[in-house]
Every structure is written in C-alpha cells, then in structure tokens.
Amino acid sequence: MSATLAPAVDRSPAARRRGGARTTVTAGTWRLVRMALHRDRTALPATAAVIVAMVAITAASITKGYPTAASRQELAATLGASPAFLALLGPLQATGVAAVSSWRVGLFMIAAVGVVVAMSVVRHTRKEEEAGRTELVRAGATGALAPLLAAGKVGVITAAASAVPIMLVTARLADGRPGAWWVGAQYFGVGVAAAGLAMLVAQLATTSRTATAMAAATVMVGYALRGVADVRQDLGWLHWVSPIGWAQKVDPFGTPSLWPFVLCLALGVALAVVAGVVALHRDLGAGLIQPRPGPARAAGLRSPWALQVRVHGSTVPTWAVAAGSYGLIVGLILPSIASLLTSSPRLEKALTALGGASGLENVMTATVVGFAGMAAGAWAITVTMALVHDESLGRLGLVLSTPVSRGRFAGAAAGLLVIGVVAIPVVFALMLAGGHLMAGGPMPTSLTDPLGGALVQIPPSLVVAGLALALYGWAPRAVVAAWVLVVWGFIMDIAAVLLGLPSWVAKISPYALVPRVPGETVSAGTLVALVAVAVALAVVGALGLRRRDLING
Amino acid sequence: MTEQPVEIRDLRKRFGTVRALDGLDLVVEPGQVAGFLGPNGAGKSTTIRVLLGMLKPDSGTVRLLGGDPRRDAVALHQRLSYVPGEVALWPQLTGGETVDLLLGLRGVRTDPARRDRMMRRFELNPTTRVASYSKGNRQKIALVAALAADVDLLVLDEPTSGLDPLMAAVFEETVREHVARGTAVLLSSHVMAEVEALCDTVTIIRAGKAVQSGSLEQLRRLTRSAVTVHLTGDPAPLAALPGVHDLVRDGETVRFTVDDDATGEVTAALSTLGPRALTMAPPSLEEMFLREYGDELAALESDDEPATRRGSRR
Ligand SMILES: Nc1ncnc2c1ncn2[C@@H]1O[C@H](COP(=O)(O)OP(=O)(O)O)[C@@H](O)[C@H]1O
Numbered sequence: 001m002s003a004t005l006a007p008a009v010d011r012s013p014a015a016r017r018r019g020g021a022r023t024t025v026t027a028g029t030w031r032l033v034r035m036a037l038h039r040d041r042t043a044l045p046a047t048a049a050v051i052v053a054m055v056a057i058t059a060a061s062i063t064k065g066y067p068t069a070a071s072r073q074e075l076a077a078t079l080g081a082s083p084a085f086l087a088l089l090g091p092l093q094a095t096g097v098a099a100v101s102s103w104r105v106g107l108f109m110i111a112a113v114g115v116v117v118a119m120s121v122v123r124h125t126r127k128e129e130e131a132g133r134t135e136l137v138r139a140g141a142t143g144a145l146a147p148l149l150a151a152g153k154v155g156v157i158t159a160a161a162s163a164v165p166i167m168l169v170t171a172r173l174a175d176g177r178p179g180a181w182w183v184g185a186q187y188f189g190v191g192v193a194a195a196g197l198a199m200l201v202a203q204l205a206t207t208s209r210t211a212t213a214m215a216a217a218t219v220m221v222g223y224a225l226r227g228v229a230d231v232r233q234d235l236g237w238l239h240w241v242s243p244i245g246w247a248q249k250v251d252p253f254g255t256p257s258l259w260p261f262v263l264c265l266a267l268g269v270a271l272a273v274v275a276g277v278v279a280l281h282r283d284l285g286a287g288l289i290q291p292r293p294g295p296a297r298a299a300g301l302r303s304p305w306a307l308q309v310r311v312h313g314s315t316v317p318t319w320a321v322a323a324g325s326y327g328l329i330v331g332l333i334l335p336s337i338a339s340l341l342t343s344s345p346r347l348e349k350a351l352t353a354l355g356g357a358s359g360l361e362n363v364m365t366a367t368v369v370g371f372a373g374m375a376a377g378a379w380a381i382t383v384t385m386a387l388v389h390d391e392s393l394g395r396l397g398l399v400l401s402t403p404v405s406r407g408r409f410a411g412a413a414a415g416l417l418v419i420g421v422v423a424i425p426v427v428f429a430l431m432l433a434g435g436h437l438m439a440g441g442p443m444p445t446s447l448t449d450p451l452g453g454a455l456v457q458i459p460p461s462l463v464v465a466g467l468a469l470a471l472y473g474w475a476p477r478a479v480v481a482a483w484v485l486v487v488w489g490f491i492m493d494i495a496a497v498l499l500g501l502p503s504w505v506a507k508i509s510p511y512a513l514v515p516r517v518p519g520e521t522v523s524a525g526t527l528v529a530l531v532a533v534a535v536a537l538a539v540v541g542a543l544g545l546r547r548r549d550l551i552n553g
Numbered sequence: 554m555t556e557q558p559v560e561i562r563d564l565r566k567r568f569g570t571v572r573a574l575d576g577l578d579l580v581v582e583p584g585q586v587a588g589f590l591g592p593n594g595a596g597k598s599t600t601i602r603v604l605l606g607m608l609k610p611d612s613g614t615v616r617l618l619g620g621d622p623r624r625d626a627v628a629l630h631q632r633l634s635y636v637p638g639e640v641a642l643w644p645q646l647t648g649g650e651t652v653d654l655l656l657g658l659r660g661v662r663t664d665p666a667r668r669d670r671m672m673r674r675f676e677l678n679p680t681t682r683v684a685s686y687s688k689g690n691r692q693k694i695a696l697v698a699a700l701a702a703d704v705d706l707l708v709l710d711e712p713t714s715g716l717d718p719l720m721a722a723v724f725e726e727t728v729r730e731h732v733a734r735g736t737a738v739l740l741s742s743h744v745m746a747e748v749e750a751l752c753d754t755v756t757i758i759r760a761g762k763a764v765q766s767g768s769l770e771q772l773r774r775l776t777r778s779a780v781t782v783h784l785t786g787d788p789a790p791l792a793a794l795p796g797v798h799d800l801v802r803d804g805e806t807v808r809f810t811v812d813d814d815a816t817g818e819v820t821a822a823l824s825t826l827g828p829r830a831l832t833m834a835p836p837s838l839e840e841m842f843l844r845e846y847g848d849e850l851a852a853l854e855s856d857d858e859p860a861t862r863r864g865s866r867r
C-alpha cells in the first residue's frame with residue numbers, strides 16, 4: 001500500500017526548516033489572524049454595520065429634527081446641559097450636526113465598541129482554549145504566544161472596523177472635519193484598550209463566560225465612573241480612571257487632544273504585554289481563577305428545570321449585578337441633578353415646562369431603567385443561544401433520552417428565562433434606589449419610581465425571550481435574529497427622542513411600545529397584550545421543539 | 554536521524570494536590586513504535602502535553618527530537634504531528650479545510666493528491682462541515698492531517714478510541730507505512746490488541762510512574778506462559794519443579810503457568826509423562842497489564858468501596 005504515499009521525506013535540516021519559517025514564540029500569528037477573520041467573516045462586518053448604522057441614523061435624525069443652528073443651540077442649552085444627559089453622554093461641546101450626533105451616540109456607543117472588541121478577543125483566546133482547539137493549534141508549528149497575539153490583532157481590526165466607517169460617516173457631515181478624525185480616535189483608542197484588557201482577563205479566567213463578564217463589566221464601570229465625573233465637579237478626577245474617560249478627553253469638537261488617545265493605546269499595549277508574560281508562564285488550560293470543586297452528589301438536581309438553573313442560572317446574578325452597578329452609580333448622582341439645575345436659569349425654565357427637577361430625574365430614571373430592560377432581553381437571547389450550543393454538543397439529546405419530554409424541557413427553559421427577565425431589571429431598580437437613598441433621596445419615591453420603571457420593562461423583555469424561544473423551537477440557528485428587537489429598541493431610543501419617525505417604524509421593537517416610567521401613565525392593556533404575545537411565542541417555540549430534529553441527537 | 558525522538562527522565566507534574574506525573578521515565582528510540590499503556594487518569598495525556606510544550610514540568614528532564622519541548626516548540630512541531638485524545642474542531646469549517654489548516658499550521662505545504670487519497674482511505678468527504686461530524690469522524694480528520702505528510706515523530710493520544718474496527722485497521726496500516734519510512738511513533742492507548750499489533754516497545758504507566766517498560770519480548774519474559782496439557786501419568790514431579798506455578802488437575806487435563814527461564818526444564822520433564830494436546834501460550838499484553846493492576850482489580854472485586862487508584866503499589 002505504500003504506493004499510495006509520497007516518496008520518502010527529505011530529512012535534511014534545510015528541508016526541516018521549510019524555507020526558513022519563523023520559529024519564535026509568535027510564529028504562525030498571521031495564519032491564525034487570517035483564520036479568525038475567516039471565521040468572523042459575517043459576524044465582524046455585521047457588528048460594524050449595526051454600529052455604523054446607529055451613528056448614521058442618529059446623524060440623519062439630528063439633521064432632520066434640528067435643521068437650524070438655532071434649534072441645535074436650544075438643544076445644547078436645555079437637554080445638552082442637563083445633568084441626566086451629562087451623566088449618560090457627557091458634555092456637548094459644539095452645536096454643529098456632527099458634534100451633536102457624536103454626542104448623542106457618543107460615549108455609550110464607544111463603551112459598546114469596547115465590549116464588542118473584548119468579546120471578540122475572549123472568543124478567540126479563552127473560548128478556543130476551553131473548547132480544546134488551542135491544543136491542536138499549539139501542536140502545530142505555532143508559537144506559544146501566537147494564539148494570544150492573533151486574538152489581539154483581531155481585536156484591533158474589529159476596533160478599526162467600527163472606528164474607520166464611523167470616522168468616514170462623521171466626516172461627510174457639514175461640520176464633520178476635522179473632528180471626525182478625533183471621533184475615530186475615540187472609538188479606536190477604547191477598542192485597543194479593551195482588546196488589551198480582554199487579552200489579560202482571558203489569561204486569568206479559566207472559562208470564557210467568566211472572562212467575557214469580567215471584561216464587559218470593567219468597560220461598563222469605566223463608562224459609569226466618567227458619568228459621575230461629569231455630574232459631580234468634585235469627582236472630576238474620575239475622568240482619568242478609565243479609557244472611556246480618556247476618550248471623552250480627546251474632545252473631538254471642543255479642544256481636541258492627542259495624548260489621551262495615546263494613553264488608550266499605551267494601556268492596551270501594556271495590558272497585552274502583561275497578558276503575554278502570564279501566557280508564557282502558565283499551562284495550557286490553566287488560569288488564576290480556577291473553578292472550585294463542586295458537590296459530589298446531585299442534591300435536588302433531578303429535573304430539567306433544576307439542570308437549567310444549575311447550568312445557566314448563574315448568569316442571572318452576574319448580569320443583574322453588572323447592570324445594577326450602573327444603576328447604583330446613577331442612583332448616587334440623581335440628587336446632584338436637582339442642585340445643578342438651579343445653576344442654569346435657562347435650563348430651569350425649559351424644564352419647568354416639563355415638570356421641573358423631578359421631571360428631569362424621571363427622564364433620567366426612565367432612560368436608564370430602559371437600558372436594564374434591554375439588558376434583560378440581551379441576557380435572554382444569550383441564554384437561548386447557549387441552549388443551542390448545548391444541543392449542538394449532544395447535551396440536549398442526552399437529556400431527552402431520559403423520560404423527560406421535549407415539552408417539559410421547553411417549559412424549564414421558559415421558566416429560567418422568566419426568572420432572569422424579571423430579576424435583572426428588578427435588581428437594577430433596587431440598586432439604583434439604594435444609591436439614590438444613600439445620597440439622600442426621598443422615601444418612598446426613590447424606591448417606587450425605579451421599581452415601577454423596571455416592572456414596565458418586563459413585558460417587552462418577555463417578548464424578546466419569547467421570540468428567542470420561538471426561533472429556538474423552529475430554527476435554532478436563527479436565534480441570533482432576536483437581537484433585532486433589542487438593537488432596534490436601542491436605535492429607536494436614540495432616534496425617537498429627537499425625531500418623529502413614522503410611529504410604526506419605532507414600534508417594531510417591543511421596548512418602544514411601553515410608556516416611559518416614571519413620568520408617563522401606564523396602560524395596563526399594552527402590558528397585558530405584550531405578555532400575551534410573549535406567552536404565545538413561547539408556546540409556538542415549545543410546539544416547534546416537539547416536532548423538529550435535534551441538531552445533534 | 555540520530556537523536557532520540559523522546560527522552561523523559563524522572564518527570565513530575567502536579568495539578569494542585571493531584572500528582573499527575575510522579576517520576577515518569579519514557580523513551581522512544583529512532584524508528585520505533587512505543588506503546589504507552591495505562592487506564593484513564595494514569596497520566597498519559599499529561600505526559601504528551603508536557604512533551605508538546607503545553608504544560609510546564611515541575612521537575613525532571615524532557616527532550617523531544619533532541620530539543621527542548623518549550624524553548625524549541627515551533628521548530629520541533631514542524632517535525633511531528635499530533636492527534637489528541639479529544640479532537641475539538643471548528644464547526645464552521647469543512648473537513649477538507651480543516652485538514653489543510655492543520656497541515657498549514659505545521660508549516661507543511663499540502664500535497665493535494667496525497668491529502669485526497671488519505672481522506673478517501675478514511676472515508677471522509679472533504680466538503681462536509683465539521684459541525685455535523687461524530688467523534689469518530691473528528692478523530693479521523695485529525696488522523697488524516699497527521700498522516701498526510703511525512704514527519705519524524707507521530708504523537709498519538711488514544712487515536713482510535715472513536716473509530717470502528719475497519720477504520721482502526723486502516724489506521725494501523727497507515728501507521729505501518731510511516732514506520733517503514735523511519736518515522737518514530739509514541740502511541741498512547743488502552744486497546745491492547747492495537748499496541749500488540751503495532752508496538753516494538755511498551756511502557757505501562759500507573760499513577761504517573763512507569764511500572765513496566767521494555768520490548769514486548771522482554772516484558773513477556775517477565776511474565777509466565779500458560780500451559781495446558783493432557784497427561785496420562787502423574788503430574789506430581791511437575792509440580793515439584795521450581796519454575797512451575799498454580800498447577801491444577803482436572804481429570805487428565807493439567808493446567809499450570811511456567812516461568813520463562815524454566816521452560817527448558819519443564820518441557821524436558823513433560824516429555825517423560827506422556828503428554829498429548831500440549832498448548833503453551835505466551836502471556837498476552839492484557840495479562841501483563843492486569844498483572845500490574847491486579848491488586849486494584851482485586852480491591853474492586855472484594856470491596857464495594859471505590860478503589861484508590863493513587864494508592865501505592867503492592
Ligand atoms: N488541567 C488539569 N487540571 C487538574 N488535573 C488534571 C489536569 N489534567 C490532568 N489532570 C489530572 O491528572 C491525572 C492524569 O490525567 P491524564 O494525563 O489526562 O490521564 P490519562 O490521559 O492517562 O487518562 C488525572 O488524575 C487528571 O484528573
């Protein structure tokens with residue numbers, strides 16, 4: 001049979017080195033980069049497209065909603081100067097269309113790009129290692145640092161894939177140049193810093209889930225802290241504790257400054273170097289944060305429901321506390337809003353028409369509680385996608401090979417989704433209330449206002465969870481499409497404030513259907529209808545699961 | 554190729570409190586197929602990962618193809634191929650893409666004709682996506698990538714654990730072709746028949762330590778052969794011989810075991826007793842293996858408590 005094989009190898013040393021291939025710890029990096037980009041060939045452009053679309057839509061809505069310089073100056077003097085928007089978006093530095101749009105999408109989107117980049121880096125480092133694929137890669141002629149370095153480069157490319165189009169979109173606006181370059185620098189700088197952060201976190205955590213959660217939470221805490229710095233003059237130094245704050249100091253439309261951008265890049269490189277040192281000194285598969293040994297016996301772990309809670313339930317407190325930390329910070333600065341108001345007579349006048357200081361507090365509370373609702377929807381989608389992942393590894397088949405019916409399994413999944421969708425906004429509201437009370441907020445409204453807002457967010461989040469389940473039941477690989485409801489809600493949250501789009505466009509997202517609470521009146525009919533839709537979608541999903549093939553039985 | 558493919562001396566590695574390797578010695582000579590035997594958790598995969606530079610040894614010396622497994626990892630990995638025990642692949646890629654990728658990662662320029670022949674031999678379709686592959690098919694992909702190019706050393710960690718007997722036979726045949734061209738092989742396994750069929754030397758590992766090693770011949774010599782014979786005469790003189798053990802008589806049938814170095818004396822004594830239907834079986838690898846683990850087996854049988862595999866031997 002040796003005829004089927006090629007003739008014997010040339011074993012000369014020259015042949016072994018195969019044309020002088022590099023043999024350093026970074027050998028093979030570019031091959032891994034190409035491979036990662038190949039695998040991300042749809043996800044990366046799609047993410048960048050969504051981010052860029054948000055910027056473009058916002059710019060269009062500003063152009064249409066505030067066509068004159070006078071109208072934009074009015075916006076700057078009222079909303080732009082309001083502490084609520086200061087905390088969420090930072091100060092508005094100029095009144096051109098580009099300046100206003102950049103401010104409106106602004107820092108929150110920059111933080112979002114940071115999270116996206118961090119998630120990408122973790123996916124290409126710890127997730128690969130966890131899955132056992134890094135073992136195969138490292139067994140090739142691949143340097144010990146190549147997987148890490150390749151992931152870092154993919155992270156930088158992901159950052160650039162968002163930053164460059166955003167820069168180009170901004171540059172096309174009337175007053176876009178030269179601020180556009182600086183806007184691009186903000187996104188890119190935070191992206192590079194986030195890539196470095198994720199590289200390091202991926203060395204410390206032994207599971208990709210933990211690594212992603214740690215990196216995302218760090219970025220969001222940075223975003224929140226700079227919000228505190230914007231509202232509380234005495235805490236201005238908080239601008240300097242995170243790259244999001246540095247990005248703000250780049251100040252594209254005020255007095256642009258290069259060196260906060262350089263600081264972002266330097267931090268990213270420094271974190272990457274530390275990550276590399278850790279990587280060189282640790283074993284494959286190891287990290288600093290080791291999973292603790294668990295119980296030897298399955299006490300109470302006897303049903304699909306208990307299994308769901310045990311396997312995916314821990315994500316609920318993680319997400320709730322991560323979102324809630326943001327709520328806590330917002331709660332702490334809420335009282336400053338009233339005191340800042342008196343310093344701007346013109347703003348005070350504009351807002352008295354809206355209902356005064358409490359009106360502004362309400363806007364702020366309703367807006368951030370709305371974020372918590374979207375976080376609940378996002379959580380529901382990620383858990384459902386994890387169910388699909390379980391299934392593709394044959395785990396669902398194992399469960400269904402026991403006398404557990406598919407209907408019962410779907411019920412267990414739905415139960416878990418309901419718990420998370422309720423818990424995340426409620427914990428958020430409680431932590432916001434806790435912060436507000438600590439800062440001297442009044443009882444009982446400090447508690448009831450955010451709690452009411454959180455409860456209103458539950459029905460639309462249930463609809464998102466229901467859609468995820470329906471897709472899971474019929475076309476499990478399409479669960480990712482449920483993101484549309486959340487992302488659309490986010491876009492509309494931006495666009496609807498500023499611009500009267502045809503109402504049906506906004507109403508595609510369930511989040512746009514509920515009133516902003518506190519502030520607006522609640523119609524029970526809408527909420528009940530949303531819950532009914534969610535239940536119907538979940539039932540459709542269960543029916544689909546009962547009749548479809550498993551991905552991997 | 555004069556350097557030793559694998560040389561491991563007194564290797565120790567612990568994970569927290571678990572002593573995975575506890576003074577292991579393992580050698581693979583040029584051109585030889587070395588079997589690496591041990592039950593689950595004995596430390597086979599850990600040894601291989603140390604050898605590939607993915608784990609840092611706590612102490613001991615490890616040489617791979619004359620180089621240092623960590624410092625020279627990249628250069629060394631160009632000269633070997635590895636099939637892990639658990640093959641995880643990228644679900645988005647096709648089988649053909651995966652093989653090309655794995656070859657590419659080793660710095661090998663793929664010979665497409667040879668790759669395709671190898672895929673056909675292992676009955677793989679290069680255009681199928683890996684997501685739909687079974688464990689056996691994923692393992693076959695890793696095997697094709699490992700065997701579709703010539704290397705100095707094959708490192709195979711339980712490579713046939715997911716294969717059906719037909720594919721296992723194709724695997725053995727392909728490995729033999731590589732060996733014929735001078736490739737050395739380190740084959741970890743717990744399939745005795747496979748090791749017996751392929752390997753020149755065997756190392757049996759227990760609790761992170763080699764408890765037996767040598768050529769199959771040498772190991773056989775350490776173990777007794779089983780003799781079955783029909784005797785018309787009285788077997789008592791046989792039982793008195795020093796090399797004979799465990800003699801039982803069942804009518805005319807006599808069974809006993811005999812030390813390797815006593816074979817001559819015993820056959821001489823037998824010939825005087827009117828033997829018929831004599832069979833003398835050399836020990837199988839399985840018997841040798843069970844001898845090393847006999848105490849553990851006994852513990853399992855005599856006791857419902859789980860046996861402690863990490864307990865000291867004898
Ligand atoms: N990364 C690790 N962390 C902790 N313990 C490990 C790790 N890898 C292996 N072990 C332990 O080391 C021992 C040897 O494992 P392994 O080398 O996989 O055995 P084998 O391949 O012979 O089945 C086992 O007790 C196993 O649990």
Ligand SMILES: [Mg+2]
Nearest residue numbers: 597598599638
């Ligand atoms: Mg193993």
